[in-house]
Amino acid sequence: MAETLLETSLLSRRFGALAAVDSVSLAFQRGEVHAVIGPNGAGKSTFLSLISGELRASSGRVRFKSEDVTRLTPDRISRLGIGRSYQSANVFPELTCAECLWLAAQSRARPSMLFFRPAETYAGIGARAERALQECRLTARRATPAGELSYGEQRQLELGMILATEPELLLLDEPLAGLGHDEAISVIALLREVARSSTLLLVEHDMDAVFSIADRITVLVGGRVLETGSPAQIRQSRAVREAYLGDEQP
Amino acid sequence: MIVPPRVRALLIAGAAALFLVVFSGDRFWLQFLGKTMITCIFAMSLDLLVGFAGLVSLAHAAFFGLAAYLLAGLSNHYGLVSPLATLPLCLAGVGLAALLIGWLSLRASGVYFIMVTLAFTQMLYYFFNDAPGFGGSDGLYVNDRPRLGPIDFGERTVAYLAIWIALVATYLLLLRVVRGPFGRVLIGIRGNEQRMRSLGYPTGRYKLAAFVLAGGLAGLAGYLDATLYGFVNPAHFGWRVSGLLLMTVLLGGKGTLHGPVLGALLLGFLEHYGEQVTTHWNAIVGAFVIAVVLFLPRGLAGLLRGARG
Numbered sequence: 001m002a003e004t005l006l007e008t009s010l011l012s013r014r015f016g017a018l019a020a021v022d023s024v025s026l027a028f029q030r031g032e033v034h035a036v037i038g039p040n041g042a043g044k045s046t047f048l049s050l051i052s053g054e055l056r057a058s059s060g061r062v063r064f065k066s067e068d069v070t071r072l073t074p075d076r077i078s079r080l081g082i083g084r085s086y087q088s089a090n091v092f093p094e095l096t097c098a099e100c101l102w103l104a105a106q107s108r109a110r111p112s113m114l115f116f117r118p119a120e121t122y123a124g125i126g127a128r129a130e131r132a133l134q135e136c137r138l139t140a141r142r143a144t145p146a147g148e149l150s151y152g153e154q155r156q157l158e159l160g161m162i163l164a165t166e167p168e169l170l171l172l173d174e175p176l177a178g179l180g181h182d183e184a185i186s187v188i189a190l191l192r193e194v195a196r197s198s199t200l201l202l203v204e205h206d207m208d209a210v211f212s213i214a215d216r217i218t219v220l221v222g223g224r225v226l227e228t229g230s231p232a233q234i235r236q237s238r239a240v241r242e243a244y245l246g247d248e249q250p
Numbered sequence: 251m252i253v254p255p256r257v258r259a260l261l262i263a264g265a266a267a268l269f270l271v272v273f274s275g276d277r278f279w280l281q282f283l284g285k286t287m288i289t290c291i292f293a294m295s296l297d298l299l300v301g302f303a304g305l306v307s308l309a310h311a312a313f314f315g316l317a318a319y320l321l322a323g324l325s326n327h328y329g330l331v332s333p334l335a336t337l338p339l340c341l342a343g344v345g346l347a348a349l350l351i352g353w354l355s356l357r358a359s360g361v362y363f364i365m366v367t368l369a370f371t372q373m374l375y376y377f378f379n380d381a382p383g384f385g386g387s388d389g390l391y392v393n394d395r396p397r398l399g400p401i402d403f404g405e406r407t408v409a410y411l412a413i414w415i416a417l418v419a420t421y422l423l424l425l426r427v428v429r430g431p432f433g434r435v436l437i438g439i440r441g442n443e444q445r446m447r448s449l450g451y452p453t454g455r456y457k458l459a460a461f462v463l464a465g466g467l468a469g470l471a472g473y474l475d476a477t478l479y480g481f482v483n484p485a486h487f488g489w490r491v492s493g494l495l496l497m498t499v500l501l502g503g504k505g506t507l508h509g510p511v512l513g514a515l516l517l518g519f520l521e522h523y524g525e526q527v528t529t530h531w532n533a534i535v536g537a538f539v540i541a542v543v544l545f546l547p548r549g550l551a552g553l554l555r556g557a558r559g
Binding site for chain 1: 426429430431434435437438441442444445446447448449450451452453
């Protein structure tokens with residue numbers, strides 16, 4: 001029996017009169033890749049920000065491992081085991097790949113230990129960062145400043161930074177946006193790899209990618225859930241086709 | 251952060267040269283270089299905020315002035331002369347003030363943070379300028395300068411030596427801090443605070459810790475200044491002090507620690523010799539600053555950088 005890792009109940013966020021996210025109740029099972037799709041302005045990124053704590057919910061609840069996390073700050077939520085990426089690559093341009101990953105890994109160390117000793121001497125953190133460097137396949141770019149990486153590599157690095165925090169749930173906001181064909185293929189391969197051991201909540205526009213890696217898909221339109229189901233169910237849903245997929249056959 | 255070998259050699263040579271000045275016994279040089287080294291400490295402490303955490307604070311003069319006035323108060327009203335008592339008390343007082351001012355100002359960010367820190371400094375300026383019992387705009391004498399047994403810090407040579415030790419200690423302390431994990435977190439916050447938060451860092455607490463540490467070291471500079479001159483006045487709190495200090499940091503090269511030291515030394519000498527040449531020496535300093543900002547975006551320290559960038 002699958003275990004519910006994350007659950008939103010009647011989650012809403014209003015900006016003035018606009019309900020960007022409107023009474024969304026969804027359950028995300030441990031180990032699954034759950035994609036959220038929908039047209040522009042459907043409230044997908046807002047939904048992620050409500051879970052990650054960067055936006056406050058107007059009403060409703062978010063539960064992570066049965067704990068209410070609705071009002072927690074982003075850093076608390078991150079430390080509970082939810083990592084997030086952003087629509088455009090969000091790295092530290094001045095730092096090298098290794099330093100970015102180091103910083104991500106260090107976030108799990110106790111803050112009281114963080115004075116004085118040179119950073120390089122913390123072996124546990126170094127090992128975790130090194131593992132993440134391999135996982136995101138950037139070992140060859142170790143000493144390259146993140147700002148000089150290609151866009152695709154920056155997205156890989158961003159994923160690596162999330163992995164270095166060893167989250168149980170990854171919130172990925174359009175990880176393929178802005179990537180060329182080859183870059184997209186390598187990031188998709190990376191996502192598949194990550195999906196084997198973690199739970200993913202994926203917001204993505206690339207339908208081929210979504211239908212090939214998602215176990216479950218939710219269609220969001222106008223801030224509301226239109227339909228949730230397996231890729232096959234979504235593909236066959238008339239409502240979805242009319243509202244969103246249009247003529248494009250996935 | 252790596253200190254390139256040539257910078258390290260330069261710093262060691264500079265520290266040795268400054269140390270040797272003690273033996274000259276020359277009134278002018280001890281006073282002038284003592285004052286300049288105090289500015290070095292002051293500027294390095296601001297660099298922790300500006301260059302590492304990306305926080306442009308104009309509250310630094312406040313901590314400098316508070317420590318100086320605290321020393322005057324402890325000495326004049328409570329007869330405390332031992333630095334073993336007054337230094338910890340002054341630093342604790344300044345630390346507390348930094349905690350409060352930082353806690354309030356860090357709720358704002360960007361230009362609003364700058365304005366709030368400036369407002370606090372101005373408040374303190376008018377308080378010490380106008381409140382009775384603090385000597386008004388004339389300031390106060392420190393009646394008994396710090397003294398430890400036979401060691402009288404009112405002596406120029408002794409004060410100079412103490413300042414030299416404080417400068418070296420401050421540099422080594424800050425170097426250790428910025429190289430450690432804490433320093434990396436500050437650099438991360440400067441680069442991308444939102445990302446740091448979503449990686450799990452309570453960034454507000456780190457910024458506050460940096461603000462208090464930097465404020466405390468600015469307090470150390472103020473304490474030494476009151477010790478060297480035996481005199482405090484409300485101009486310590488002037489926004490000019492904070493502004494000049496910021497200029498010193500940028501001129502020298504922020505985010506390097508040794509840059510602000512170079513900036514302080516250079517501005518010190520420029521002011522001293524400029525004054526002898528013309529009464530409009532400020533124009534020379536101004537032109538120089540503009541030239542550095544335009545042509546050396548990394549400041550003077552940028553000249554010393556090796557091949558890497």
